[in-house]
Amino acid sequence: MEKTHKALTIAGSDSGGGAGIQADIKTFQELKVYGMTAITAITAQNTLGVQDVYPLPVETILNQLKSIADDLPPQSLKTGMLFSSELIEAVSDSIKTFNWGNVVVDPVMVAKGGARLLQEEAVQAVKKNLLPLATIVTPNIPEAEVLTGRQIFTLEDRQEAAKVLFDCGVEHVVIKGGHGQEEMAVDLYYNGIEFETLSSPRIHTKNTHGTGCTFSAAITAYLAKGCTVFEAVEGAKRYIHMAIKHDLHIGSGHGPTNHWAHRLEGVKLG
Template sequence: MVKKALTIAGSDSGGGAGIQADLKTFQELNVYGMSAITAITAQNTLGVQGVYALPLEAVIEQMNSIEADLRPDALKTGMLFNSELIEAVANNIREFNWGNVVIDPVMIAKGGAKLLQQEAINSLRETLIPLATVITPNIPEAEVITELSLHTIEARKKAAKVLHKLGADYVVVKGGHGEEEELVDLLFDGQSFVELKSTRISTRHTHGTGCTFAAAITAELAKGKTVEQAVKVAKDFIHAAIKDELGIGSGHGPTNHWAYRNAAVHS
C-alpha cells in the first residue's frame, strides 16, 4: 500500500524550504506527498522579500479535502503564521485523529526574517505541541519556546524535558547552531537521551535544512518506522543533502534533496 504524508506549511518561491522541500523529501523517501499551503512567501537565497498569509478558510478547506479522500499516514507542520492558524490547524488534527504528527516550529528564516508572530508562541505551546509525536526545534527556536539559554548540551537537555512536559512524545533539539566542534542532535523520549553526532560541514548552503529534516522524519513515520529509526534516517538524509551541495544562489543556497538517493545508489 502506498504511504502518504502531508505537509501543512508555507510555499518557498526559491524551492529550498517549505512545502517544496517537504514534497521533494517525501518523493525521495518513496512516500506520496500532499500539501496544505498556509502562506506564500516571495524569497530566494538572499532572503525573504514578502510573506502573504492565505485566508484561514483556505488552509482548513485543504485539510478537509485531504481527510475526505487521502487520509495521511503522517504529517508535519511548518510555517504557521499566527495564533488563529495554529489553533485551527491543531483543532483539525485533533478532530481528524491524525497520528504521527511532526512539529517543525518554524520561526525565523535563514536570512533573519521572522516567520512566526510573537503572539503565536503561546498557541504553539498550548495547542500544537501537545499533539506532537515529534517536535524538532533548532537551538534558537527551543530558546524561544522554553525561555532558556541553550549554550551547552546540558542546557539543551533541560529544554528537551520542558518541551516533553508541554506534551510532545519525543523531542529532537537540533545542534546545528551549537558551538561544539562536533554537531550533536539530542533525541529525548521522556526517559532517556540519544546523542546523534555528525561532522560539521562548513557551507553557507543550508537553506531548508529544518524543513527537510522534519519531512524525512515524517516520511519514515508514514512507512511505519519507530521515531528513533526515523530520526536516524532523517539525520543521514540531511547530512548527505548538505555535504553534496548544489552551490546555487548568491546567499544561503538550498540543500541537495537527491544526494541521499545518489549516495545509496553508489554505495
C-alpha cells in the same frame, strides 16, 4: 500490491524551491512516500532572503485539510510555517478532529539571520495547542530557546530544554545541533526517559537553506512508513547530512540542500 504510504505537509510555499512545501514534497518523493500539501502562505523568496509573504485565509487552509481528510488521509503529517495564533489554533483543531497519525511539529520561528518570525501570542499558541498533539517536535537551538524561554549554550542546557518541551505534552523531542559549538553536529533526542545523541561531521557551508524543513519532512516520511520515532530521526539525520554535504552551489545567498544527494553516494533509502 504494495501499500502506498501518504504524508502531509502544512506549510508555506517557497518560490525558490529550497524550503517549505517544495522541500517537503521533494523529500517525501525521495523517500518513496506520496506527498500532499496544505499551503498556509505564498512567499516571494530566493537564496538571498524573503522578499514578501502572502498569507492565505484560514478558511482556505482548513478547506485544503478537509479535502485531504475526505479522500487521502495521511499516515503522518508535519507542520511548518503557521503564521498566526488563529491559524495555529485552527490547524490544531483540525488535526484533533481528523485524528490523523503521527504529527511532526517543525516550529518555524526564527529566520536564518536570527529574526523572530512569530509574535509572542503565536508562540504561546504553539505551546498550548500544537505541542500537546505532537509525536515529535524538531526545534533548532534558537527555536528551543524561544519555546522554553531559556538560553542554551551547553549540551546540559539542551537536555533541560528538552525536558521543558516534553512537559508541554510532546511525546518525543529532538533539538538540532546545527547552531551548536561542538566540533561535530550533535542532535539531542529525548523520549521522556532517556537521552540519545546523534552526531555527524560538521560541514562548513553557507548553503543550508531548507535544512530544518527537509529534516522534519524526512522524519514524517519515515513515520508514514511505520518506523519508530528514533528510527525516523536516525534516518532523517543521515538524509540531511548527505543533502548538506552534496549541496547544489546555486544562488547568490544561502543556497538549498540537495534532496537527491543520497543517490550520489549510492545509498538506498527504504
